[in-house]
Amino acid sequence: MTDLWQDAMDHAVSAARGAGQVVREALLEDRMVMVKSSSVDLVTQTDQKVEQLIIQSVKEKFPTHRFIGEESVAAGEPCVLSDEPTWIIDPIDGTTNFVHRFPFVAVSIGFSVNKQRAEPAGRASGPGQQRAGPAGPGQQLSRASGPSQRAGPAAEPLLAFLQVEFGVVYSCLEDKMFTARRGRGSFCNGDPLQVSEQKAIQQSIIATEFGSDRDPEVVDKIFSSLRNILCIPVHGIRSAGTAAINMCLVASGCVEAYYEIGMHVWDLAAASLIVSEAGGVLMDVEGGPFDLMSRRVIAANNRTIAERISGEIQAYAPARDDAAAPGADP
Numbered sequence: 001m002t003d004l005w006q007d008a009m010d011h012a013v014s015a016a017r018g019a020g021q022v023v024r025e026a027l028l029e030d031r032m033v034m035v036k037s038s039s040v041d042l043v044t045q046t047d048q049k050v051e052q053l054i055i056q057s058v059k060e061k062f063p064t065h066r067f068i069g070e071e072s073v074a075a076g077e078p079c080v081l082s083d084e085p086t087w088i089i090d091p092i093d094g095t096t097n098f099v100h101r102f103p104f105v106a107v108s109i110g111f112s113v114n115k116q117r118a119e120p121a122g123r124a125s126g127p128g129q130q131r132a133g134p135a136g137p138g139q140q141l142s143r144a145s146g147p148s149q150r151a152g153p154a155a156e157p158l159l160a161f162l163q164v165e166f167g168v169v170y171s172c173l174e175d176k177m178f179t180a181r182r183g184r185g186s187f188c189n190g191d192p193l194q195v196s197e198q199k200a201i202q203q204s205i206i207a208t209e210f211g212s213d214r215d216p217e218v219v220d221k222i223f224s225s226l227r228n229i230l231c232i233p234v235h236g237i238r239s240a241g242t243a244a245i246n247m248c249l250v251a252s253g254c255v256e257a258y259y260e261i262g263m264h265v266w267d268l269a270a271a272s273l274i275v276s277e278a279g280g281v282l283m284d285v286e287g288g289p290f291d292l293m294s295r296r297v298i299a300a301n302n303r304t305i306a307e308r309i310s311g312e313i314q315a316y317a318p319a320r321d322d323a324a325a326p327g328a329d330p
């Protein structure tokens with residue numbers, strides 16, 4: 001069967017690598033910092049330039065494709081997922097890190113098509129499932145090879161439903177290219193990824209972020225959740241400063257879970273598939289199905305740990321990313 005989207009994915013990898021080079025060069029220069037929704041929601045000319053470079057390069061090759069880009073949305077473009085091929089771009093995930101030269105920044109490119117498709121992401125990569133063992137270097141775990149490559153029960157669509165066809169996260173300063181194709185596994189620089197096999201949350205590291213909302217009520221909830229989780233007790237809490245890299249750490253098995261409320265579809269799209277295809281689970285912070293537009297996520301190595309975290313989170317619901325879109329899902 002013709003592989004419709006491999007060309008697009010190859011382009012995404014090359015665009016992310018090119019963007020990473022621009023980001024690395026910009027780190028050597030003075031950065032002019034601007035603000036968006038608040039004084040701690042930062043943006044630089046590099047965010048805007050990188051997003052435009054990626055979008056232009058995609059438009060030249062795929063003129064009919066659509067875009068959701070963080071900085072384009074900030075400039076008033078709609079944030080809509082449809083059945084049309086849509087590139088979901090975060091030109092710099094970790095802008096605050098970038099501004100401060102804290103050394104974790106990523107370019108994130110997700111690609112969604114056929115929003116309405118009801119097929120869960122990778123029957124072979126569903127929640128609670130663990131692969132029998134990591135594949136050898138460069139080996140692709142293909143959907144065509146079937147679920148027999150991974151042990152465990154059948155996938156549950158509730159947690160695995162995704163709209164993303166491929167995801168690319170380039171951690172520019174580490175020079176790590178994380179990639180995933182729906183049903184075909186996740187990789188870092190070509191090596192297959194596998195989530196942690198840890199089942200005990202007490203022996204886990206949990207990643208989260210504090211976001212850019214400084215409303216004291218929201219901050220109280222963030223700290224209450226953090227306190228609950230820390231006191232389980234867990235081995236530790238970590239923040240890389242970028243949602244996409246936190247999720248790639250889950251996919252890599254370095255941390256057992258990441259949760260956050262308040263980030264956006266461009267932070268999550270690519271990395272959600274990378275987690276799922278590494279055998280992880282995605283869940284809403286209240287335990288329901290993961291929703292790309294909801295600005296809430298738990299990404300974990302297994303369902304038990306995800307559900308335990310969800311039981312400790314003081315949930316709240318920021319305005320959805322598609323809230324302003326005409327015809328948006330309720």
Ligand SMILES: O=P(O)(O)O[C@H]1[C@H](O)[C@@H](O)[C@H](O)[C@@H](O)[C@@H]1O
Pocket residue numbers: 070090092093094095096209210211212241242243244260262263264267
């Ligand atoms: O750096 P950006 O792309 O603005 O993304 C950040 C996001 O906005 C915050 O909510 C998260 O806490 C960060 O981890 C993101 O990376």
Ligand SMILES: [Mg+2]
Pocket residue numbers: 090092093094243266267
């Ligand atoms: Mg981001």
Ligand SMILES: [Mg+2]
Pocket residue numbers: 047070090091092093094095
């Ligand atoms: Mg960004």
